[in-house]
Amino acid sequence: MMPRLDWDGGTVGLQALGAMLDGLALDLPDGRRVHPLHTxxxxxxxxxxxxxxxxxxxxxxxxxVPFGADDPAPLPDRWQVGQGAPHGLPHGFAANEVWRVWRDENRLCADIRYPEDHPVAALTRSVAPCAGGVEMTLTIIPRRDCRLPVAVHPVFRLPVPPGKALLNPGAHGLIWTHPAQSPDPCPLRPDSTATSLATLPGRDGGTVDMTHLPLAQASESRILLTCASGRFALDNPAEGYRAVLDWDSTAFPHLMLWVSNRGRADAPWQGRHLALGVEPCCAAFDLGTAISAQDNPLTRSGAATAIALQAGSPWRTSYRIGVEPL
Known part of the structure; x- marks a missing residue:
């Protein structure tokens, strides 16, 4: 049975597969209960x-841990790197395997051991109520010295009508569009930069405004906001609330946005997946370990894309998901 927490301000579960948050529901000050995350x-x-x-x-x-995948889509020459560490399963071993999960008084806990040949020995994770939301912790226990891309992966629910959600990314540095030539429809020009989500370079010229979602046309986009502030808000005026993600920007200096706008046609997506991934990271997009742990266009611009982990020194961070009234 999946362990759950119920408290005055909400409810949340922790499923064993991937240690994914399940059924997060949070109460607004007026008593309304909202569900900010996506299933x-x-x-x-x-x-x-x-x-x-x-x-x-x-x-x-x-x-x-590690973040990303070995992307088969073609990349520009400047993103090609020499042979590096194989990445393994998409978004890391732990995202695809069953954790040990349990409830410890007023928090949910999980841990998982990695294969003996992996540079990471184990992960631990906890979820606990906090003011207006929940706070998560993540601990990486390295088996040996390594450099890995790492991220956490909240996926937020979007309203169905086009343009009804407003993105508030906070302060950030240069924005990069994904370099891969994806087979999925994408309105953005690959491997390009911009200073605002409102004026991203369009594939067919002009600019694309990604501050209001969903987009009218089916598409899939991945965008990296470098030097992110550590706070992101998603306004849902139709339901009268704002979802907020807070994280430590020294641990995760960048923010990848995955705009899944009904653009994937193959199973199980079938043109029906509508959600916004808001992914604090230290990574070169989701391009996997070989690229992120080596010299690449982002590192040459001064943006870190991997975390240096040391054997015997656990790496820890915490982050929070909450809601506020609009």
């Missing part, structure tokens, strides 16, 4: 258990 539409359908690990019950929020 994939197939997650509870018959046949979902046959999907690859991370997709099987995709929901909520989870840690990614």
């Amino acid at each position: 994939a539409p197939w997650a509870d359908e018959a046949g979902a258990d046959a999907l690859p690990g991370i997709l099987r019950r995709l929901r909520g929020e989870w840690p990614c």
Whole structure:
């Protein structure tokens, strides 16, 4: 049975697969209960258990150690790197495997051991109520010295009508569009930069405004905001609340946005996946360990893309998801 927490301000569960947050519901000051996080539409359908690990019950929020995947999509020459460490499963071993999960008084806890040949020995994770939301902790226990891309992966629910959600990313540095030539439709020009989400370079010329979602046309976009402030807000005026993500920007200096706007047609997506991934990270997008741990265009611009982990020295961070009234 999945462990859950219920308190005056809300409820949350922690599923064993991926240690993903499940069913987070938070109360606003006026007593309304809102559900800020997303659950994939197939997650509870018959046949979902046959999907690859991370997709099987995709929901909520989870840690990614290491972050990313070995992306098969073509990359520009300047993103090509020499042979590096193989990445392994998409978004890391722990995102695809079953954790040990339990309730410890007023918090939920989880841990997982990595394979013996992995540079990471184990992860631990906790979830506890805090004012207006929940606070998560993540601890990485390295087996040996290594440099890895790391992220946490909240996925927020979007309203259905186009343009009804407003993104407030806070202060940030240069914005980069994803360099890969993705097979999914994307309105953005690959491997480009901008200073504002409102004026991202368009694939067919002009600019694209990503401050209001969903977009009218089906698409999939990945965007990296460098030097992010550590606070992101998503306004949902139709339901009268703001979802807020706070994190330590010294641990995760960048923020990747995954705008999943019904753009993936193959199963299990089937043109029905509508959500916003808001992913604090130290990584070169989601391009995997080989690229993130080596010299790449982001590092040459001064942006760190991997965390240096030391054997015997646990690495820890904490972050918070909450809601506020509009």
